[in-house]
Structures are given as structure tokens and as C-alpha cells.
């Protein structure tokens with residue numbers, strides 16, 4: 001299944017005078033792993049929230065597998081792992097993953113989701129007794145359980161230790177094929193460098209570079225052997241924000 005997983009055209013979202021996302025065009029091809037990078041406040045979470053239908057755009061259109069984000073989510077084609085995703089208190093990890101699978105038309109086996117996410121040993125643990133890194137792993141299993149066509153991950157490895165991060169990226173790469181598309185945001189740029197087919201760099205709500213890691217370095221004018229951090233800083237430092245007219249101020253996009 002090649003084709004377009006998600007398409008954002010002319011997306012703008014303002015919070016008061018801040019343009020969190022500013023006339024953004026982004027097409028994500030099916031079967032690719034795409035990293036969304038940007039400094040704090042660049043608009044990554046807002047973009048992801050709009051793509052998932054969790055926040056509205058002030059302007060522009062979003063389609064996911066050719067339909068509205070809400071319809072794609074309802075059809076079980078999209079799953080997300082968000083920064084603050086919570087669990088049902090008192091339930092076990094296994095309960096949560098079974099619940100996640102039950103929400104989707106073609107769930108994978110619960111043990112497979114747990115193993116892929118590296119949390120099988122935690123299956124009988126209560127979710128309110130997990131460490132922060134363990135909880136991240138369980139969120140990964142939760143997102144994988146429905147075998148979604150598009151997996152959206154907002155800063156997925158935050159709080160994971162080195163071994164858990166390695167296992168996570170092995171699982172994500174192993175899961176990516178023509179049928180599985182992954183979009184993730186991260187501040188761990190080396191992870192984007194090694195895991196992503198394509199990197200989209202946002203600053204002040206706009207795309208300032210887009211392409212495979214080598215193209216990002218070239219766009220930044222840094223040496224091909226330079227770290228992605230160096231390219232990122234060259235691309236995103238001192239990008240001016242564009243102020244927009246005041247509209248919504250309190251609405252939640254996170």
C-alpha cells in the first residue's frame with residue numbers, strides 16, 4: 001500500500017497573537033518514517049494534534065488516508081502515543097493493552113504488543129505503579145496494539161533508558177513497511193538521524209527544512225559529517241515568529 005498517509009494543506013493555528021502553526025503544507029507518504037523536529041514551541045504538538053483531529057485549525061485542510069482525521073481514527077487506521085497519555089488507574093498493563101486492541105478492527109496479539117514494546121515483564125503490574133520510563137514503554141505497546149496504518153508518536157522516548165530506547169527503535173523500524181507509516185517528534189536528534197527516512201524541521205510554526213538527514217545537513221550548510229544538532233541549530237536559531245491577529249487563547253491543543 002503506497003500512497004499518501006496524511007496531507008496537511010495551508011494549516012494555520014493561532015493562540016492569541018502566537019501563530020503556533022503558520023500556513024503549513026505537509027504530505028506524509030505511506031510506508032515512511034518521518035521525524036518532526038523543532039525547538040520548544042515550534043509547533044510540533046499543535047501540528048500532531050491537528051493531524052489527529054484533537055485540535056482544530058484556524059485555516060487549512062487535513063486528510064488522513066484520504067478522509068477526515070476523525071474518520072481515519074474511527075476506522076482504526078491511526079494510533080497515537082501522546083506525551084501525557086494516561087491509563088485507567090488500578091488496571092494492569094495487560095488490561096490496558098487488551099483494551100487498546102479491542103478499540104481497533106485488526107488488533108495484534110497482546111503478548112506481541114507487549115514484547116515488541118519491551119514491556120512483557122510488566123504485564124501484571126498495575127499501571128499506577130510504573131516508573132516514568134516503564135509507562136512510556138506501555139504507551140508504546142498501547143499504540144502498537146491496534147496495528148494502525150499510521151502511528152503518531154509525540155516525544156516517544158522521553159524518560160526511557162538507553163536499553164529501552166534501543167529496543168523501542170528496533171521495534172519501530174521492524175514495524176515499518178509499506179503498510180505502516182510512522183510520524184514522531186523528538187528532541188533526541190540522533191534518534192531522528194538514525195531512525196527516520198525523512199526529517200521535517202519546524203521553527204516558529206513553519207517548515208525550514210525537509211528531507212533525508214543528508215539533505216537537512218546540506219540545507220543547513222554544515223559539513224556532511226557534522227552532527228544533526230549542528231544542522232538543527234543552524235536552521236532554527238533566530239527564526240522570527242510571525243504574529244497573527246488574536247483569536248483563541250485558552251483552547252487546549254495538547
Ligand SMILES: Nc1ncnc2c1ncn2[C@@H]1O[C@H](COP(=O)(O)OP(=O)(O)OP(=O)(O)O)[C@@H](O)[C@H]1O
Pocket residue numbers: 015018019020038039040041042043044045046047249250251252253254
Ligand atoms: N493551549 C494553548 N494555549 C496557548 N498557547 C499554546 C497552547 N498550545 C500551544 N501554545 C503555543 O503554541 C506554540 C507551539 O506550541 P507546541 O506545543 O505546538 O510546540 P512544540 O513544538 O510541541 O514544543 P515542545 O517541544 O516544547 O513540546 C507555543 O508558542 C505554545 O506556547
